[in-house]
Amino acid sequence: MFNVDQLWKSRFSQYVKDTRRYLRYMFNDHLVIVMIFLLSGLALAYQNWLEIVPPDFPYAWLMGALLALLMTRGSIHTFLKDPDLVFLLPLEEKLKPYIKKSFLYSIVLESYFLLLVFGVSVPLFFTLTNATFQTLLAILLLLLGMKAWNLWMTWLVNFYTDRKVRLTDWWIRLALNFGLLYLVFSEASFLFIGVIIGVMVMLLLYFQKASQKMNWKWDLLIENETKRMQLFYRVANLFVDVPGLKEKVKRRRWLDFILSFTPYAKEKSFHYLYLRTFLRSGDYFGLYLRLLIIGGVLLLTLPVGYATYLVPVLVLYLTGFQLIPMWRHHYNKLWLSIYPVKEEHRVHAFTKMITLILISQVIILTALLVFVATWLEMAIVLVGGIVFAYLYVQGVVKRKIASLK
DSSP: OOOHHHHHHHHHHHHHHHHHHHHHHHTOHHHHHHHHHHHHHHHHHHHHHHTTOOTTOOHHHHHHHHHHHHHHSOOOOOOOOTTHHHHTGGGGGGGHHHHHHHHHHHHHHHHHHHHHHHHHHHHHHHHHSOOOHHHHHHHHHHHHHHHHHHHHHHHHHTTOOOHHHHHHHHHHHHHHHHHHHHHHHTTOOHHHHHHHHHHHHHHHHHHHHHTTTOOOOHHHHHHHHHHHHHHHHHHHTTTSOOTTOOOOBOOOGGGHHHHTTSOOOGGGHHHHHHHHHHHHBTTHHHHHHHHHHHHHHHHHHSOSSHHHHHHHHHHHHHHHHHHGGGGGTTTTOGGGGGOSOOHHHHHHHHHHHHHHHHHHHHHHHHHHGGGTSOHHHHHHHHHHHHHHHHHHIIIIIHHHHHHHO
């Protein structure tokens, strides 16, 4: 006898087991210590900034756009797998309780991150407005309702095979989410807020009725769930080897000119290999860019002071630490063992590449400081960052890769 509740419990338990196993490695002592210092510094800078924030700060625009993006993204976590396309397809009508449980779980998970972001902005909200606790509670309930609406709308639109329908729906929901949040944060008339809520309800009713006679698009649902898990595995792979990770390679032709700086020589084989790996394989280059962008935004927005020197160091530390797994990226490729190259050349190639990557970050972050800092402060960041990059690679990275051999 097929039991829907038992199926969902087993899938959810397996999901929790898999994620917990990797989260234990991701949130290790080093990362926790760094995050504590980073969050403490940001909290102090945020508190000081609240004392001088201008009354005309565009809070409604900023939080409306940010929360609208968080609202619009995401979908129901179905925990579906490739074999389900064969074994569960005939049982589609019996899986409605399964989707309801997944929907409730998705609301809890997605709302957690949404409310966390809004919670950070609450002090600013109270500073710029005369809002009360009752107002805050009403906004929290509205955010939860909007997230539930977005998740169910995404589920209903997934019944359509045309990708243009899903794309159009995404942009319409983004516009409605932003419009509603902007009106709420700018304390607009309840009439305008009610109009947007009415439009959202009518959209939901329309798609609910239109999709009643449609079948599930199993390929799309399984593809979305696979992408979600692969994203988690790629992040976890920065800390520990993940057997379930499917490598993703991007051509990035526009970065090929960097490879021309590597001379053609036997001793440079691993230089070329690791540089090509960084530029094309996995998510290493994406990690480099994301941390660089985050560091640049922090440098340009935080007051000049301790953060000016701390942020570059944190960016370098996180980048270097999370690029170490690249050493074992080709671990299962036996043909590397026939390279007529000594092991010390491989170590030198890897450490040199990591050093140059970190130095390039220092140079870019220093260049951004030209808008907010003095020449002396820029020189301190540049020289200090280069010294830190060299010492970190020679001390930490070399010791790490020695333990991975």
